[in-house]
Amino acid sequence: MPRQVFLYDPPDRFVAGTVGLPGRRTFFLQASAGHRVTSVSLEKTQVAALAERMDELLDEVVRRTGGNAPVPAMAPAEAADTAPLDVPVEEEFRVGTMALAWDGEHQRMIVEAQALVELEADSEEDLAEAEERLLQDEENGPPMLRVRLTGSQARAFAKRALDVVNAGRPPCPLCSLPLDPEGHVCPRQNGYRRQV
Numbered sequence: 208m209p210r211q212v213f214l215y216d217p218p219d220r221f222v223a224g225t226v227g228l229p230g231r232r233t234f235f236l237q238a239s240a241g242h243r244v245t246s247v248s249l250e251k252t253q254v255a256a257l258a259e260r261m262d263e264l265l266d267e268v269v270r271r272t273g274g275n276a277p278v279p280a281m282a283p284a285e286a287a288d289t290a291p292l293d294v295p296v297e298e299e300f301r302v303g304t305m306a307l308a309w310d311g312e313h314q315r316m317i318v319e320a321q322a323l324v325e326l327e328a329d330s331e332e333d334l335a336e337a338e339e340r341l342l343q344d345e346e347n348g349p350p351m352l353r354v355r356l357t358g359s360q361a362r363a364f365a366k367r368a369l370d371v372v373n374a375g376r377p378p379c380p381l382c383s384l385p386l387d388p389e390g391h392v393c394p395r396q397n398g399y400r401r402q403v
Contacts, residue, residue, distance in 0.1 A: 210348045213238070213245040213299065216355040221318075223254045223368035224292035229375045230387060236302070236320060237292050238354050244293050247320055247352050249302035251372055258368035260307055261316065261361055268309050268358075277314050278358030286363035300350045316361040322349035 215221065215238040225232040234254050237246045268276045303323030310317055328337050356364065376385035381395040 209346055211350040213350070213352045215240050215245070215353070217315075217357065217360070218354055220288065220293075221354050221356060221360065221364055222288055222292070223258070223364070223371050225371060226292070226296055230385065232375065234371070235292060235296060235298070236352065237296070238352060239293055245299055245352055246292070246296050247300055247302050247322075248298045249305075249320070251375075253302060253305065254368050255372045257305055257307070257318070258365040258372070261318075261365040261368075264307055264309060265316070265358060265361055265365075268311075276358065279362055282362040282366035283359050286359045288363060288367055299352070302352075303349075310355070313355075314358065316356040316358070318352075318354045318356065320352040322351070324349045 218238045218240050220237070220239045222237055223234065224237060225234050227233055232251070233248055234251050235246045235248050236254075236257075237244065239245070265278050269278050269280065300322035302320045304321040306317075306319040306321075308317040308319075309315075376387065378384065379386050379391055379393055379395075382393050384391070384393070
């Protein structure tokens, strides 16, 4: 079956967002252009890693070009997007592999999110070889979301993504695990509560 590529070059909007209550949220990347909307689900840690790596890559582009690339040092206020995800949120696929690249010729950040695929192999070497073949197969691989962003769009995406990740449950001041509304058994207190 030929690979399905959801291409947004450029998107009208590319954001990370969630559906659900803190502690039970599902994270999504959502790209849209005109009436087309593509939503893919992923893990919270993947959203955080994508945002952090995107900022690092943009910083490196600025450093290597001596500040001549059209990349702002911070997310521009006018590019901020605080609106919720476009509804209905319909998952196209669950993300397994992500990739980032900078297209120096067109001055664009390229974000690729590929569907999660289970590979079977007899050894670690066979598994690594199967993964490499899968990534290189442009025609028959799993579905992929590919988005090309300007420097400003990329900075705005990274800022919002980190804000979304950090908007969850507050951490326990002792153990840093998330505090649940139903209560929290802190391993640092060995399950005991201090008497006041």
